Amino acid sequence: MTETIAEQQATAAGSGAAATEQFRARVSAGDVHTDTARVDMLATELLTAAHDIVRRHKVTYDEYNALKAWMIQVGEDGEWPLFLDVWVEHAVEEVAGEHREGSKGSIEGPYYVADAPRLPAEATLPMRDDEKGTPLLFQGQVRSVDGTPLAGATVEIWHADDEGFYSQFAPGLPEWNLRGTVVADDQGNFRINTVEPAPYQIPTDGSCGKLIAAAGWHAWRPAHLHLKVSAPGHQLITTQLYFKGGTHVADDIATAVKPELILDPTPVEGGAGREVTYDFVLDRV
Ligand code: DHB
Ligand code: FE
16 A cells, blocks of 8 residues: 555655755856855954854863764754754845835745746646645736736746645645646736645754744644746746645744735635635836
8 A cells, every 4th residue: 555645744854855956967066156255354353253152051072062063963964954044044135125116025035946847827736636725726926016917927836735745745646736837828917726725833853843832833834836927028936825824823933924925815716716816016127
């Protein structure tokens, strides 16, 4: 008998290693060119902040060694993408998006995979025949800041399943499950059929989980859709959308919820599941 996903639990080492591999395939340290003066400033300020914390809180050798052991383990578990995207990326995103006039962005997180199957403007995301979860019709229009509909915009969408697992990062899921690149029609419209994702729990069996437990935090992100929306002549936007009233919308471990990003789906009249309309407004390049 084949194992169900619940039986074949996603492990931190498994999803961490996959996230590390995915990221490495796209970016390597040598690709990024920051000039010496800026590296000097950023590295010095980061280290000075660490020294200040040590002095202010009288950090002991035991605590210093615990940090050292923990950082070594984060690397061994492949959990640096998870750690950085949960606890640091939101600030980087805030700075990157501060001059944007169009739709709000949010963090990318560790589970994006480029080149998901291309789908027409009205599409159903790849899913299993017995995919669990409330059916969701997610529809809208992509426009420029001046209101012009953007023909042929693309809406890349990826999200967790009804158990909180992402394809290509948790075991046992079809390769492109709940992932797609939807090409909007000549009016920038799209209609995407999927299922509502479940809240996502940071894997608790690895180093990030150990930090969460040691600090008495919780490990949850609210249910969310991930999106990258783009169109010729416009800035690509990476964002996430959440569900009104969902658990952890108000206390996301990754601090990535913004009020503008909360959807309020309504029951489909005479049909199954829920539907919601959300339009994307893109800034020009
Ligand atoms: C993480 C996972 C996510 O699904 C997400 O959207 C952001 C961060 C993480 O495990 O780091
Ligand atoms: Fe996510």
